[in-house]
Amino acid sequence: MSTDLSHRTVADEHLALVLEGRAPLVEDGAMGTMLQRTGLLAPGEPPEGLSLSAPEAVTAVHRAYVEAGAQLVTANTFGASALKPDAGLSVDEVFAAAVACARAAEPRYVAASLGPTGRLLEPWGDLDPDDASGLFAAQARAAEAAGADVIVVETMTDLGEAEAAARAALDVTDLPVFVTLSFGAGGRTMMGVTPEDAARALTGWGVHAAGLNCSVGPREAAPLAAAMAPLLGCPLIVKPNAGLPRLEGGQTVYDVGPEDFAAAMAPILEAGAAIVGGCCGTTPAHLAALAALVAAGPRPA
Numbered sequence: 001m002s003t004d005l006s007h008r009t010v011a012d013e014h015l016a017l018v019l020e021g022r023a024p025l026v027e028d029g030a031m032g033t034m035l036q037r038t039g040l041l042a043p044g045e046p047p048e049g050l051s052l053s054a055p056e057a058v059t060a061v062h063r064a065y066v067e068a069g070a071q072l073v074t075a076n077t078f079g080a081s082a083l084k085p086d087a088g089l090s091v092d093e094v095f096a097a098a099v100a101c102a103r104a105a106e107p108r109y110v111a112a113s114l115g116p117t118g119r120l121l122e123p124w125g126d127l128d129p130d131d132a133s134g135l136f137a138a139q140a141r142a143a144e145a146a147g148a149d150v151i152v153v154e155t156m157t158d159l160g161e162a163e164a165a166a167r168a169a170l171d172v173t174d175l176p177v178f179v180t181l182s183f184g185a186g187g188r189t190m191m192g193v194t195p196e197d198a199a200r201a202l203t204g205w206g207v208h209a210a211g212l213n214c215s216v217g218p219r220e221a222a223p224l225a226a227a228m229a230p231l232l233g234c235p236l237i238v239k240p241n242a243g244l245p246r247l248e249g250g251q252t253v254y255d256v257g258p259e260d261f262a263a264a265m266a267p268i269l270e271a272g273a274a275i276v277g278g279c280c281g282t283t284p285a286h287l288a289a290l291a292a293l294v295a296a297g298p299r300p301a
């Protein structure tokens with residue numbers, strides 16, 4: 001493991017062990033799909049606003065994950081990169097409120113999430129790379145000011161955007177930085193990035209943990225994780241959905257239940273994933289099954 005932890009503020013010795021690849025870490029499961037189930041979100045309303053308008057509902061989701069065994073919970077900031085100015089939410093207040101909601105659930109660690117902007121970088125789209133860097137730097141500063149322990153750049157499909165976010169977080173904060181990309185069932189991201197290319201690039205940027213999240217379930221994630229593991233110079237993160245999303249009556253549904261989810265995560269742990277959790281469609285029950293699997297330790301060969 002070549003992870004460089006100098007100049008980083010690492011929350012405690014256990015997190016240092018995790019970042020050195022010497023201990024596993026259980027992250028949380030989905031936030032967005034859990035908040036949708038509360039019925040508190042108006043159609044089209046950004047979930048990030050709930051940290052201010054209904055903080056107890058957000059904390060309740062975090063608490064359910066902590067009780068399920070999650071050591072790290074992810075603050076409700078994922079959509080901040082794509083927030084429209086007319087949403088009336090400032091980056092600083094979104095991060096402060098979201099980190100406070102997460103901290104109130106008393107997890108071991110709180111991560112702040114940096115998600116995609118929803119725009120394409122030039123020359124494929126209209127987003128200037130310097131503007132992207134500025135946007136991610138403002139979020140990273142807000143995350144550190146809010147007291148987050150880790151910055152998680154996630155669900156990225158474009159290496160250029162992932163790099164802008166990762167480098168901004170590395171440059172403007174002293175926090176450990178995790179980065180995960182989102183690969184489709186065909187084995188590439190929407191922008192055509194392979195797991196091998198991603199592993200080499202992410203290692204080159206000097207991030208502290210890296211891997212994949214969202215898009216696919218644990219069965220489809222297993223070969224992707226196996227492809228990334230040998231090429232990464234840092235711990236491997238795997239946070240799949242509760243299966244491939246399926247549309248049913250206009251609703252997105254996920255079919256993989258908690259026990260099947262954990263069973264399909266076992267080969268991913270054997271492939272070397274050290275930081276695991278769930279993404280869309282996963283629930284505290286999925287996380288409880290996964291946490292039990294991690295606690296049981298490596299299976300005898």
Ligand SMILES: [Zn+2]
Pocket residue numbers: 213214215241279280
């Ligand atoms: Zn997801």
